[in-house]
Each structure stands twice: as C-alpha cells, then as structure tokens.
Amino acid sequence: MIEVRDIIKTYKTGDLNFQALNGINLKIDFGEFTSIMGPSGSGKSTFMNILGCLDSEYEGKYFLNNKDISNFKDDELAYIRNKEIGFVFQAFNLLPRISILENVELPMLYAKVPSKERKKRALEALEKVGLEDRVKHKSNEISGGQKQRVAIARAIVNRPKFIMADEPTGNLDTKSSLEIMKIFQQLNDEGTTIVMVTHEPDIARYTKRIVKFKDGDIVVDEPSKDRMIL
Template sequence: MIEVKDILKRYITGDIDFTALKSVSLEIKKGEFTAIMGPSGSGKSTFMNILGCLDRMDGGTYFLNDQDVSNLNDNQLALIRNKEIGFVFQSFNLLPRISVLQNVELPMLYAGVSPKERKLRALSALEKVGLSERVKHRPNEISGGQKQRVAIARAMVNNPAVIMADEPTGNLDTNSSIEIMKIFQKLNAQGATIVMVTHEDDIAKCAKRIIRFLDGKIVDDYVVSERTIL
C-alpha cells in the first residue's frame, strides 16, 4: 500500500540548513493500523505530510497504492489526495457555514460524483460514525468529538486507499478520544488502512504497529504486543 525508500527532506532558510528526514525507508501493507510517534522536531509530522502528498521530498521514492507519486506535479498530487487519501486533522477542518452532511459531501463534489450519489454515500458514512441524527446541524452546533466523527466520515466517503490521521484526539477529552479510537479500530477491522500520528502512548497502543522517529530517522518499528481493544 505504502512504500517509501531513502526519503530525504531538507529545509533551507537563510543560513539555516535543516534536514528533517534522513534516508527514511519503510513499507505499510494494506489493512495495517500504524501509529507514528516521536518528540517535537523528530520528523514525524514532516513524514506524514509527505505520505499525504501535502509536501514534497528532496530525495527518494514514494509508491502509494502501486503508483509512483515521487515526481508528480501539483495538479496530479491534488488528484491523488482526493482519490487515494482520506485526511483527519486535529483541528477537524470543517467548513462552519455548511451542514454536517454538506461537509461530508465535499470530497465527492471535487471528484465529480452526482448529487444523488453524494447524498447517499454521505448519509451512509455518517451512519457508520453514529451521526445520522446530526446531518442538518452545522459544525458549531455539535461537540468536538462529534466534529471529529464528521471528519472521519468525510475522510472515508471516497473509499480511499489509506486514512491519514494527524493527532486525531489532540483536541478531545478522554471519553471523546475513546469513541474516536473505537471508530478507527472498527474501520480497520473492516479492512481500512490507517496511518496515525500521535504523541499519546495510550492512543498509539490502539494501533497494531508503532513507528518511532528521532532526529529525522526511524529508531523503532514494532508490532503492538499489548494492544488496547476498545
């Protein structure tokens, strides 16, 4: 599903030359639930941005769902993001002036899906995350945990190859965090491939695999032996 080899990422600003990723290589198979961890400045967020085709690498190769995305132009990367990747962000990234249903429909709008099909698929996705009763509400009328469930519904509505979650519980209380991780575990059990950045050990243990970054390199990569099943 994901194969990266010798990924290099440098940031050059004035006299500062900082290498954020140093020859990073790994594979993530279809159906895996992987947590990426590491302290601030370790390279984990930069790596996630490259996996999500939000940032470009300065060296190496990246295959996503058997397609080489290493040297695609901006328009091609935008198509890959819409077709192959579902994003879940810490800050939810919902549009405040439209309804929950319309927020979930957005990726399909960009993909050219018909209005009837958009509505059917959005309603189905919202049902899967337990928000069938909130479809007409706007984001400011629902809780933080519900907003994140809307974001998950939006992420999965185009049947992406992989769901990428960046600190998905970072703005949530404990109970809401548990509910979100239950949804991720359920989606993974149904076959979804999930890559999640988190700084919380208990959240990471809900995944099946943990990859730790330090100073731009992978320093640990292991299967979770005492996995938390919610």
C-alpha cells in the same frame, strides 16, 4: 500499499540547510494500523506531509498502491489526495456555516460526483460513525467528539483505502478519544489502512504497530505491545 525508500528532506533557510529526514525506509502493508510517534522536531510531521502528498520536495522514492508517485506533478498529487487518501486532522477543519451533511459531501464535489450520489454516500458515511440523526446540524451545534466523527465521515466518503490521521484525539476528552479509536479500529477491520500521528502512548496502544522518530531517523518500529481492542 505504502513504501518509501531513502527519503531525505532538507529545509533551506538562506545559507543554512537543515536535514529533517535522514534517508527513511518504511513499508506499510494493506490493512495495517500504524502510529507515528516522536518528540517535536523528530521529523514525524515532515514525514506525514510526504505520505499525504502535501510535500513533493524531497529526495528518494515514494510508492503508493504500487505506483511510484515521487515525481508526480501538483495536479496528479491533488487527485491522489482527493481519491486515494482520507485526511483527519486535530482541528477537525469543518466549515461552520454549512450542515454536517454538506461538510461530508465536500470531497465528492471536488471529485464531481453527481448530487444524488453525493447525498447517498454522505448519509452512509455519517451512519457509519453514528451521526445519522445529526445531518442537518451545523458544526458549532455539536460536541468536539461529534465533530471528529464528522471529519472521519468526510475522510471515508470517497472510499479511500488509506486514511491519514494527524493527532485525531488531541482536542478530545478521554471518552470521545476512545469513541474515535473504536471507529478507526472498525474501519481497519474492514480493510482500511490507517496511519496516525499521536503523541499519546495510551492512544497508540489501540493501533497495531508503532513507529517512532527521533532526529530525522526511525528509532523504533515494532508491533503495539499490550494492544487494546475496543
């Protein structure tokens, strides 16, 4: 599903060059649930920006769903971000002045899905994350854990096969974090491929595979030891 070959990322500041990724090779198959870990400055965030088609300025090859997207233009990458990748962020990124239902509908607006179908699919997504009784609430009227569940509903509403989660439990308490990981495990059991950045080893244990970055290189790539199932 996801394969990168010899990915090099160099940041240029004036006359100085800093190589953030040193030729990364990685393959993630359909149905995997992978944690990306590493200290600040390790290259993991740079790598995730490339995987999420948020950064196209790199050397090497990136294949997504068997397509070489390395040289795609901005509008082609925008289409992939909307249709093929679901994003979940640490800060939720919900709009506070519209309802939860309307927040979940937003990706479908950009995809020009008809109104009736948008509402149907948004309701189905909110039911999947256990928030069907909160559809009229606004984001400032619900808890942090519920906000992240809304964000997951928004991520899955266009039915992507690939979800990218960036520190999705970073702002949550332990109980809410486990609720989020349970939803991710359920989505993964249904066939969704998930790649998740986390700095928490306890959270990584709920994934199937752990990849660790250090100084722009992958230094660990192994199955999750003592994996936890919720």
